[in-house]
Amino acid sequence: MNPISVISKKTAWILLLIVCITGLSGAVTAVTIFSDEQMNVTYSLAQYTDIFVIEEAYNGGFLIGGHAYSPDTDRHAFLMKTDPYGEEIWSQMYKGKRIVAINELDDGRILVASVNDWVHPESPTAAITGTGYLILTDQLGNIIWCEESAGNAPAAIIVQNDDILLAGWKWAPVDDPEGISGFLEHYTFDGEFMNSILYEGVSIHDIRKTDDGGYLIIGNTGNPIETPYVRYGHMTKIDSSGEVTWRKTFDERSLFAMSAMNDGYLIVGGTHPYGYSEGEAWALGVSQDGELIWEEKLQGYAAYGVAPYGEHYIVAGVTGPGNPLIALIGTDGTTIDSKRLLDAEGRFTAVKVLTDNRVAVGGWSRHTGEVEGWFLTFDPYAEPVEQQPIQSPGFGIIIAAAFGTVAAATLIHKRKRD
Numbered sequence: 001m002n003p004i005s006v007i008s009k010k011t012a013w014i015l016l017l018i019v020c021i022t023g024l025s026g027a028v029t030a031v032t033i034f035s036d037e038q039m040n041v042t043y044s045l046a047q048y049t050d051i052f053v054i055e056e057a058y059n060g061g062f063l064i065g066g067h068a069y070s071p072d073t074d075r076h077a078f079l080m081k082t083d084p085y086g087e088e089i090w091s092q093m094y095k096g097k098r099i100v101a102i103n104e105l106d107d108g109r110i111l112v113a114s115v116n117d118w119v120h121p122e123s124p125t126a127a128i129t130g131t132g133y134l135i136l137t138d139q140l141g142n143i144i145w146c147e148e149s150a151g152n153a154p155a156a157i158i159v160q161n162d163d164i165l166l167a168g169w170k171w172a173p174v175d176d177p178e179g180i181s182g183f184l185e186h187y188t189f190d191g192e193f194m195n196s197i198l199y200e201g202v203s204i205h206d207i208r209k210t211d212d213g214g215y216l217i218i219g220n221t222g223n224p225i226e227t228p229y230v231r232y233g234h235m236t237k238i239d240s241s242g243e244v245t246w247r248k249t250f251d252e253r254s255l256f257a258m259s260a261m262n263d264g265y266l267i268v269g270g271t272h273p274y275g276y277s278e279g280e281a282w283a284l285g286v287s288q289d290g291e292l293i294w295e296e297k298l299q300g301y302a303a304y305g306v307a308p309y310g311e312h313y314i315v316a317g318v319t320g321p322g323n324p325l326i327a328l329i330g331t332d333g334t335t336i337d338s339k340r341l342l343d344a345e346g347r348f349t350a351v352k353v354l355t356d357n358r359v360a361v362g363g364w365s366r367h368t369g370e371v372e373g374w375f376l377t378f379d380p381y382a383e384p385v386e387q388q389p390i391q392s393p394g395f396g397i398i399i400a401a402a403f404g405t406v407a408a409a410t411l412i413h414k415r416k417r418d
Helices: 003-025 395-417
Strands: 037-043 048-056 062-069 077-082 088-094 098-104 110-119 128-137 143-150 152-160 163-170 181-188 193-200 206-209 215-222 230-238 244-251 254-261 264-270 281-287 292-298 302-309 312-319 323-329 335-340 346-353 359-365 372-378
Touching: 048 098, 062 359, 062 372, 077 098, 077 110, 088 128, 098 152, 110 152, 110 163, 128 163, 143 152, 152 206, 206 254, 215 264, 230 254, 230 264, 244 292, 264 312, 281 302, 281 312, 292 323, 292 335, 302 323, 302 359, 312 359, 323 359
Parallel strands: 048 346, 048 372, 128 152, 254 302, 302 346, 323 346
Antiparallel strands: 037 372, 048 062, 048 359, 062 077, 062 098, 077 088, 098 110, 110 128, 128 143, 152 163, 163 181, 181 193, 206 215, 215 230, 215 254, 230 244, 254 264, 264 281, 264 302, 281 292, 302 312, 312 323, 312 346, 323 335, 346 359, 359 372
């Protein structure tokens, strides 16, 4: 037997083994968060894309709003319409840095609120100021009217009877860094400003109607200029005229979103003002009159959205050092499942329960290599689907080449032996 041919043959088989091991270690699995994930889409509308709000469109599909940065324009607030599968139908850009609220009317017209913020040039403490915009568009996102709300940061839109209710907060004055105030502004459907009600000392991050015709508002207070911590979060009940009925406070909590739960509410937030990249994420269970039933610390440093999810609740937010976080929690605050997506930078901000009981989640991530808007839907009643590995690019070619090498070596050995 020719020793060289034996060595060639052994070398080829060793090469095949190495290639197989290398190839298998390069196999990747599709990025999934939970087994009941239904849709996983990314969007790149500009250099950077970030989703802040999701609404289900009346005629199917989704209305998605957020931030899309491009250096050649001062319009970075985007609104996009998609089909039911997440494919873009149209998108439009508006004044402001980001869309923060969307409300589609029965006739297909769309109300959106955007905000533009920046460091106040006269502030010795680098206080943030800005301007809000309330915009009415047609069915294709073309502007019908746009009203500027100087000094305001909108957070939510509610349509009631024949007028529009815009909720949010006013930036603190330069000479009074703690002088933040929540506001409720009323507009007609022609864009005419009617009146404004202020709530001194507190911001408004979320609002929901109550059965008695009033509203619940939540937010936080404190001095984010001198310290990143908040003094307390608040849950305030107001009647149909906007008058305060009662207010409950929660020390060192910043409250961002709420959902109805049993005979009360589930509220999520953190320990820092909105947008800080540090702190602790928390969930609170409260009664209908705002009494604290339980509170639980969650993974991550902020929870920005919450929605019912089957028998549980889905919570979306961000974890350190700056990665998306999504969790399932029970009605007592127990964490059922939690995913900290540490493979890439990102954040989840938007959560929306859909009419078919699915839940849509949105934000941004760099897991594709670019800063893109990330949109997912989950179905709590779906049958779990086992994810199949996806072969690395070129793996089949490498295997074929390896087998060819082995075959060639074997053939050489056979010919020399003959």
